[in-house]
Amino acid sequence: MDRIEVKGESIECWDCGASFYLTAEEAEWFDRRGLHKPRRCPGCRKARHKRNPPTNYDEIIAQAKALFPNDYRQGVRQ
């Protein structure tokens, strides 16, 4: 129960070239919403959204935060 095998893929960020990991669960989430899989690492995605937020940004972020807390923990100082 404490270990779940999840298939995923390693993606190279378009912006900074860093590799990041997209789990199958995350990929499915993007598929379900009819979105392309992310091509940028969480850090670059965040930076882009800040510069150019989509209209439903708040809704997307709220959902993404709930689903991928690890993405959003990065860079947050506590």
Ligand SMILES: [Zn+2]
């Ligand atoms: Zn990046």
